[in-house]
Amino acid sequence: MHNINVIKGDITKVKVDAIVNAANTTLMGGGGVDGAIHRAAGPALYNACEKFHGCPTGEARITGGFNLPAEFIIHTPGPVWHGGDNGEDQLLANSYQNSLQLADQHLCRTVAFPSISTGVYAFPLQRAAKIAIATIKNFLPTANYVDQVTMVCFDDRTFAAYQSQLY
Numbered sequence: 001m002h003n004i005n006v007i008k009g010d011i012t013k014v015k016v017d018a019i020v021n022a023a024n025t026t027l028m029g030g031g032g033v034d035g036a037i038h039r040a041a042g043p044a045l046y047n048a049c050e051k052f053h054g055c056p057t058g059e060a061r062i063t064g065g066f067n068l069p070a071e072f073i074i075h076t077p078g079p080v081w082h083g084g085d086n087g088e089d090q091l092l093a094n095s096y097q098n099s100l101q102l103a104d105q106h107l108c109r110t111v112a113f114p115s116i117s118t119g120v121y122a123f124p125l126q127r128a129a130k131i132a133i134a135t136i137k138n139f140l141p142t143a144n145y146v147d148q149v150t151m152v153c154f155d156d157r158t159f160a161a162y163q164s165q166l167y
């Protein structure tokens with residue numbers, strides 16, 4: 001009923017209308033999935049991101065996909081985990097919600113996310129997975145175009161956490 005699927009893989013290889021990047025507020029690249037996306041997309045992505053002059057946590061910005069199979073890349077800085085009493089849950093939900101809204105505004109049907117904030121930013125995995133899946137489930141019935149959302153998990157532990165939230 002909900003068109004959400006969870007796969008294990010590398011998000012730079014996924015052919016969807018838009019992939020989401022777990023960026024930082026500079027939007028100028030970094031490690032983790034952000035580094036992988038910038039390497040795979042090519043240097044033109046850096047030039048495109050420069051024009052935004054950064055992005056606040058929980059908001060999202062869109063660029064082309066350049067050398068990626070995806071048509072668009074949506075960049076969102078998730079929250080850094082500071083113990084959970086600093087608005088982290090809401091900011092993480094905002095990252096998913098604002099990314100999905102931007103995808104829908106750009107007429108995207110298929111969107112893929114990495115596990116935002118659960119790497120370098122240290123957001124607890126189960127808690128992040130719960131927020132991510134709930135936000136996507138709530139969004140889908142309101143969408144005009146987005147009808148398939150894929151969580152692309154890089155390792156078994158992440159895959160298991162998101163998979164467990166589907167049911």
Ligand code: AR6
Pocket residue numbers: 009010011012022023024029030031032033034035036037078114115116117118119120121122152153154155158
């Ligand atoms: N495909 C899918 N998932 C991946 C890939 C990939 N190619 N590579 C890593 N992951 P992280 P964050 C997973 O640290 O916690 C960057 O430096 C990874 O295993 O990339 O939001 C930014 O510039 C983990 O499950 O993002 C920021 O400074 C998940 O992606 C900061 O890190 C997220 O881990 C953002 O930290």
